[in-house]
Amino acid sequence: MAIYLLVRILGGVVTLFCVSALAFFATALAPGNPAAVLLGNLATPERIAAVTEQMGLDKPLPIRYAIWLKEMLQGNLGTSNLSFKPVNDLVLAALPPTLELAALSLALAVVIAIPMGLILAQNRDRWWTRPLSGLVTLGISVPGFWVGLLLIVVFSMTFKLLPSGGYVPMTRSVSGNLRAMILPVLTLAIYLIPSLVRFVRVTAANVLREDYIDTARAKGAGAWRILLQHVAPNTLIPTITYIGLQLGVLISGAIVIEIIFSIPGLGRLGMNAVLNRDYPVIQGVVLLAATGYVVVNLLIDLAYSLIDPRIRTR
Amino acid sequence: MSEALIDIRNLTVRLAGGRDAVLVDDVSLAVGKGEVLCIVGESGCGKTVTARSIIGLTRHDPRFSLSGEIHFEGRDLMRLGADELRQVQGAGIAMIFQDPMTSLNPLHRIGRQIGEVLTLHGKHSSTEIRRRTVELLRQVGIPNPETRIDDYPHQFSGGMRQRAMIAMALACSPSLLIADEPTTALDVTTQKQILTLIKKLKVDYGMGLILITHDLGIVAEIADRVMVMYAGRCVEIGAVRALFRTPQHPYTAGLLASIPAANRVRGERLPSIRGVPPILSEGRPQGCAFLPRCDFALGQCRNLPPLKASGAETDHLDRCWLTPEVKNQTLRRLQEGAQA
Numbered sequence: 001m002a003i004y005l006l007v008r009i010l011g012g013v014v015t016l017f018c019v020s021a022l023a024f025f026a027t028a029l030a031p032g033n034p035a036a037v038l039l040g041n042l043a044t045p046e047r048i049a050a051v052t053e054q055m056g057l058d059k060p061l062p063i064r065y066a067i068w069l070k071e072m073l074q075g076n077l078g079t080s081n082l083s084f085k086p087v088n089d090l091v092l093a094a095l096p097p098t099l100e101l102a103a104l105s106l107a108l109a110v111v112i113a114i115p116m117g118l119i120l121a122q123n124r125d126r127w128w129t130r131p132l133s134g135l136v137t138l139g140i141s142v143p144g145f146w147v148g149l150l151l152i153v154v155f156s157m158t159f160k161l162l163p164s165g166g167y168v169p170m171t172r173s174v175s176g177n178l179r180a181m182i183l184p185v186l187t188l189a190i191y192l193i194p195s196l197v198r199f200v201r202v203t204a205a206n207v208l209r210e211d212y213i214d215t216a217r218a219k220g221a222g223a224w225r226i227l228l229q230h231v232a233p234n235t236l237i238p239t240i241t242y243i244g245l246q247l248g249v250l251i252s253g254a255i256v257i258e259i260i261f262s263i264p265g266l267g268r269l270g271m272n273a274v275l276n277r278d279y280p281v282i283q284g285v286v287l288l289a290a291t292g293y294v295v296v297n298l299l300i301d302l303a304y305s306l307i308d309p310r311i312r313t314r
Numbered sequence: 315m316s317e318a319l320i321d322i323r324n325l326t327v328r329l330a331g332g333r334d335a336v337l338v339d340d341v342s343l344a345v346g347k348g349e350v351l352c353i354v355g356e357s358g359c360g361k362t363v364t365a366r367s368i369i370g371l372t373r374h375d376p377r378f379s380l381s382g383e384i385h386f387e388g389r390d391l392m393r394l395g396a397d398e399l400r401q402v403q404g405a406g407i408a409m410i411f412q413d414p415m416t417s418l419n420p421l422h423r424i425g426r427q428i429g430e431v432l433t434l435h436g437k438h439s440s441t442e443i444r445r446r447t448v449e450l451l452r453q454v455g456i457p458n459p460e461t462r463i464d465d466y467p468h469q470f471s472g473g474m475r476q477r478a479m480i481a482m483a484l485a486c487s488p489s490l491l492i493a494d495e496p497t498t499a500l501d502v503t504t505q506k507q508i509l510t511l512i513k514k515l516k517v518d519y520g521m522g523l524i525l526i527t528h529d530l531g532i533v534a535e536i537a538d539r540v541m542v543m544y545a546g547r548c549v550e551i552g553a554v555r556a557l558f559r560t561p562q563h564p565y566t567a568g569l570l571a572s573i574p575a576a577n578r579v580r581g582e583r584l585p586s587i588r589g590v591p592p593i594l595s596e597g598r599p600q601g602c603a604f605l606p607r608c609d610f611a612l613g614q615c616r617n618l619p620p621l622k623a624s625g626a627e628t629d630h631l632d633r634c635w636l637t638p639e640v641k642n643q644t645l646r647r648l649q650e651g652a653q654a
Contacts, residue, residue: 211411211413212419215479215482216419217403218369218371218411219403219430220431221400221430222396222400229422234419234421309466310420
């Protein structure tokens with residue numbers, strides 16, 4: 001178990017190292033000079049050259065990477081080219097809204113999608129599951145931003161029930177925070193639910209065909225008992241892995257939704273950084289997102305050994 | 315057979331949906347208290363569907379539609395509601411499945427899975443359930459049952475898992491045990507042990523037993539009566555001695571002739587039944603379904619023969635048009651030829 005853990009952590013570190021290289025070189029190789037962007041109308045060749053040197057952009061790429069990596073390993077992501085604030089501070093300030101959005105949406109999606117998938121699987125031969133399954137397919141095809149815009153039109157503009165965007169920190173007003181979060185969370189959850197429902201439904205339908213379900217039936221167990229005690233746990237194991245892999249979808253979905261609902265989160269920070277060629281910020285955001293992905297999937301692997309006895313004893 | 319424990323009349327199982335596919339056609343059988351009935355036949359002949367229908371596993375499966383009567387302990391199981399049927403499942407009738415590797419829930423401890431039967435049928439005190447579960451595990455020959463009770467299925471070998479399945483089946487002391495090829499998935503030495511165990515427990519618990527198998531050696535060893543199924547129909551049913559000595563249906567005779575025997579003359583080819591059985595979901599020939607494979611077919615065989623007694627014993631029934639004389643001479647000779 002300890003060895004398994006060590007191998008997994010090492011794998012995660014290697015992954016993050018690769019991501020850091022990718023994040024650095026992909027941005028650095030992109031066309032355009034940050035110094036020129038920074039100077040804007042004031043740009044003259046002399047000034048650009050001066051600023052380029054000042055920012056360290058005249059050094060060869062590998063050396064710039066080594067410097068950046070050294071700083072990064074010491075916990076310093078650099079300084080924004082745009083606002084001259086430390087990237088650490090920018091990222092830390094943008095983290096809470098994104099985490100809140102992601103966590104709430106994921107929780108909502110899981111709470112709705114898992115029971116729904118299980119029930120659809122159990123009743124897969126009933127007529128009423130057909131339209132629901134159709135709805136799921138429709139949901140998979142609908143882009144997230146469209147749902148977001150629709151919700152804004154209905155709830156903010158027509159009925160004026162909820163704010164159409166913005167972010168209220170929880171420290172200022174809990175109710176205000178939640179009110180502002182309702183629409184974005186709903187949008188992101190609607191984006192996540194259909195594929196999760198489909199995964200749970202297919203997995204549970206396969207579990208229902210397992211021999212041990214017949215054993216449970218032959219014991220005299222009722223449909224609900226079978227669903228909750230036998231089907232659900234066996235469905236949950238692959239579903240947890242799937243959710244971990246869906247984290248990428250969650251992150252990219254969060255970016256779109258933060259922009260629609262003007263939430264000052266990581267997604268918007270990263271988006272603005274890309275538009276302004278603010279390399280250190282882009283790299284910081286990418287690295288943070290990748291770290292989150294790797295850490296969460298590592299935790300899921302560990303959670304596996306708690307749920308699945310076949311892995312525990314290894 | 316004095317008093318029937320279970321009396322199945324005209325059980326018919328069709329595939330639901332437009333196709334007219336009959337998986338089990340008008341099967342009637344009865345098993346007395348403490349009696350062993352073996353159902354034999356090739357793969358896909360409806361043995362398993364029959365067994366699963368008796369315990370009600372096919373009932374709520376939308377792929378099947380059932381008709382007929384299953385009288386058990388004074389009630390017709392086919393007429394019971396879902397809740398009433400559940401009280402019989404696992405308590406009055408229990409079932410053991412073919413593959414012990416997949417028949418246990420991988421995430422639940424062995425003890426919990428056996429205890430579930432007790433919980434479902436009225437026992438609620440956890441200490442009592444545990445005590446009974448340990449006792450059951452000991453009865454089926456699991457060493458150190460006090461500790462093995464907390465193992466997970468993957469910590470058990472195939473034979474031990476089948477023992478655990480047997481313990482589960484016995485938990486509520488059922489009066490009828492259905493075993494669907496309980497030894498097929500096991501290695502040969504384990505097969506023997508499991509069969510001996512089932513035989514012993516059948517006596518200890520005074521159970522009736524319906525054993526599905528295609529191993530005629532097992533049949534000879536354990537059965538009181540045998541039912542031979544072909545293409546979803548019962549083609550011959552009778553006491554094991556009568557059926558083995560004087561098979562009345564060419565299919566039964568062919569099955570018996572194709573048993574490899576240790577004392578067989580070397581060099582002679584092992585007789586086999588030519589052709590393959592019909593695929594039931596695709597329909598089957600008119601009349602006797604065995605007709606295309608039968609060496610003794612008559613014109614009459616295009617009509618379905620009734621199930622009737624043609625030999626000396628009145629409870630030895632078969633579904634064949636051949637005259638008793640032909641059967642007794644030709645089929646007998648076929649079998650003796652194989653044994654010579």
